[in-house]
Every structure is written in structure tokens, then in C-alpha cells.
Amino acid sequence: MANSSNIPICPLISAGKDLNSVCAQENCAWYIQNLKTCAVYVIAHNALLDVKAKQSGKAE
Numbered sequence: 001m002a003n004s005s006n007i008p009i010c011p012l013i014s015a016g017k018d019l020n021s022v023c024a025q026e027n028c029a030w031y032i033q034n035l036k037t038c039a040v041y042v043i044a045h046n047a048l049l050d051v052k053a054k055q056s057g058k059a060e
Contacts (some may be wrong), residue, residue, distance in 0.1 A: 011040045 008023035012030065023038065025031050030039040 008038075011038060 008025060009020045010023045010028070013021035023031070026033060028038070031037075032039050032042065035042065
């Protein structure tokens with residue numbers, strides 16, 4: 001959830017905008033405190049793993 005300067009960026013508010021919005025972290029409903037990350041990133045990561053698994057299954 002961080003860019004090269006380690007400032008956390010909110011993927012939901014920043015989507016489709018020219019300027020990125022800073023993540024509110026613990027004050028956001030999408031923030032997972034024990035993982036210290038945004039739920040949107042977790043969902044996207046899991047979806048990517050699912051797609052990769054399906055693609056490797058078709059390659060066989």
C-alpha cells in the first residue's frame with residue numbers, strides 16, 4: 001500500500017484521479033490492522049493468485 005516514498009496511498013479514493021489520496025489506515029473501514037494493509041490490495045492479490053492458478057491449470 002505504499003509507493004516508492006513509503007506514503008500509503010488509498011486505492012479506492014485515488015482510482016481514476018490525477019492525484020493520489022493518502023490512506024487513512026486505522027480510520028478506514030477497508031484497512032486490515034493485523035496485516036497493516038488495505039483490504040482492496042488483499043482482494044486484488046487473491047484474485048491474481050486465482051487467475052494464475054487457473055491459467056496454469058489450462059496450460060497442462
